[in-house]
Amino acid sequence: MILASRNAHKLHEVSAILGHDDITLSPGDLGDPIENDVTFAGNALIKARYVSERTGEAVIADDSGLCVDVLGGAPGVFSARWCGHHGDDEGNLQLLLNQIHDIEDKYRKAKFVCAAVYVAPGEQEIIATGSWSGRLIREPRGHGGFGYDPIFIPDGYEVTAAELTDEEKNSISHRGQAFRALVKELERQVY
Numbered sequence: 001m002i003l004a005s006r007n008a009h010k011l012h013e014v015s016a017i018l019g020h021d022d023i024t025l026s027p028g029d030l031g032d033p034i035e036n037d038v039t040f041a042g043n044a045l046i047k048a049r050y051v052s053e054r055t056g057e058a059v060i061a062d063d064s065g066l067c068v069d070v071l072g073g074a075p076g077v078f079s080a081r082w083c084g085h086h087g088d089d090e091g092n093l094q095l096l097l098n099q100i101h102d103i104e105d106k107y108r109k110a111k112f113v114c115a116a117v118y119v120a121p122g123e124q125e126i127i128a129t130g131s132w133s134g135r136l137i138r139e140p141r142g143h144g145g146f147g148y149d150p151i152f153i154p155d156g157y158e159v160t161a162a163e164l165t166d167e168e169k170n171s172i173s174h175r176g177q178a179f180r181a182l183v184k185e186l187e188r189q190v191y
Contacts, residue, residue: 002026004047004061009146010175014060017170017179023060026051038156040064040077040115041127048119056121060182064114064174065147069134070100070107079147089147094138097151100136108136110152116178120184126185130177134161 003011005024015023033050035043040063048061058170065079075082083091100108111133118126133155140150142162148162154172161169170176 002051002055002057002059004051004059013170013175014179016166017176018183027055027103027126030054035063038077040113041117041129043077044115045125048117052119052121058118058120059114060118060134062114062116062175062178064112066152067111067113068096068100069109070103093148093151097138098182110131110134112152114172114174114178116182116184126182126189128178128181128185130174130181132172132174132177
């Protein structure tokens, strides 16, 4: 199966969540679709349809982001390009910290949201979602994960998502929830 992504971190995470090592990233020569939907599910479907149409294969994809309460849910679908260009994890994180630097800790609630999809020629499209609530701290901590993980402390924990082991993170994260729900629905509908 193909994961509609070029992100090696995401491939590692999704493969671990699903317990499969036969998932591959999108072929590099396909180009990139324009993710111009305003929802996580819509952008995930854009990616999966784009790759499936060009390869004729079954494709899984996701779109996810961090939704900060005090910012009205932003950066949301713009999380990966919050600082103005796609994939600059450090730039995105620093801009977000600068934007909420004067916000009291009690108002720094946030959640990660993920929509995972399955698209295959001639089959019904499947969408599943997950969310992971927590709060944002003022300085990054930890070396695991990626993106906003170093400033996100999940509810019920005292460590950031970047300080959790891969297994701990995958068992509770938004992406873990979404992909496990996707597999259940896929088993129910397709197999």
